[in-house]
Amino acid sequence: MRNIDEHTITRAFVQRLDRCDNPRLKEVLIALVTHLHDFAREVKLTEAEWMAGIQFLTRTGQMCTGARQEFILLSDTLGLSMLTIALNHAKPPGCTEATVIGPFHTEDAPPAAQGSDIARGAPGQPLDVDVTLRSTDGTPVADADVDVWQADDDGKYDVQYAGLKERRARALLRSDAQGRVRFSTIVPTAYPVPTDGPVGQMLVATGRHPWRPAHLHFWIKAPGFEPLVTHLFRDGDPYLDSDVVFGVRNSLIVQMPENPSKPGRHLLRHDFVLNPTQ
């Protein structure tokens, strides 16, 4: 096919996939490219805008490291991440809802024993966490892997400190026979997503603030249950209604009051309900 124009190029692309032997890949790619072409036609994309897009995506890829995933941050701030989660996590009533994984999960969270202090020096007000994992019928879920990570009082994750080699305010725990996971850490605070990269430039250019309401991240994996990636948000945070990544669920907002029996320390109690996979 020669002399393809703006009206025939989408059909020409689809024809090129005639020999694609992966039906799902073909379906996804045809839908993606059809929308991409429709977008360009609708806005009459200029060549300068096209080049700005190429350069934006290039900078976004080059900002990624083992400890920073700028494309996930882009997906998060464009609402694609929460949309994908919503499409894939229709759960029975009562199950804990999922939210975004965000760009700061790492594969190397240090294992931590029940009751230990996972803050390991990260600045913040002490917080005692006591959560229980249950199935939809109330049965405790023992021996689950519970990956926890969070920002500190300065609004930073460990991996955002240049030169900090240790992991802190980040740990891998295991639920006990009663499904409990207990540890101490610090009260999370609201923080801006990183604004020193292309995503930050996009937020400034579009008049958006970069803030996320205070939260702890959890990634819970237990045999026989759907993995759960979620947060617990701190009630009263001013950014609960304008989370830059669209991640807040009312059911995930919890209290972290001062612990009456331990002055100066806060307390978080919560039950997670996991979705059995049959």
Place this chain on the structure above:
Amino acid sequence: MRNIDEHTITRAFVQRLDRCDNPRLKEVLIALVTHLHDFAREVKLTEAEWMAGIQFLTRTGQMCTGARQEFILLSDTLGLSMLTIALNHAKPPGCTEATVIGPFHTEDAPPAAQGSDIARGAPGQPLDVDVTLRSTDGTPVADADVDVWQADDDGKYDVQYAGLKERRARALLRSDAQGRVRFSTIVPTAYPVPTDGPVGQMLVATGRHPWRPAHLHFWIKAPGFEPLVTHLFRDGDPYLDSDVVFGVRNSLIVQMPENPSKPGRHLLRHDFVLNPTQ
């Protein structure tokens, strides 16, 4: 806004742009994200597919260097580049048509004098090029900058040879008072776009060949005329109907016969017609 679901997230995103004071950016971004969300909803994008997309885009960005632009190659192979060109280059009849710039243009093409050999050792059959630049009324266009680049007989551009420091089969020329540009180079051959990166993996996964029909690249800039980025394709090439980047225009296919007066050398004569900007 809390408890955003797959049906309300696109509206939530649009609301976040309330303070964007750049109307065109707002228009482009709303159209882009609406199509992105519609795509995800239509195919019910899975989380594994989402992550595969994140990783694909990250690898694509990290493949880019000063001499390799994998995102342009991705845009080219998805038909977005030719679509953008078609949307922006409606020209008066008789003007030379535009096509893709491709990923191998560099900013440092060495200046070359009229009549010189720009191949500078690049392997291939000798080709004498004699082209003339004209306006739509036939007037010669003098003093135009003419950037030329091409692949060699091994199907490679200079920048694809690790360790090759010189530029070859690449030059910046200037049209003379009669609008002529004369130089010698090599006959271009068909070649595959680079397949050692994410775009190559996409082509293999979708059953597409990576070939481009043989061509010379031209980027012509002259005061008072729309810049022209185009190719001259060699007639008879087996890939003219299936160019992997959808770039072929019938009007850009030319003969490169053996030169009867110079045995062993080929000849290319062509007139480029530039579009006056008024």
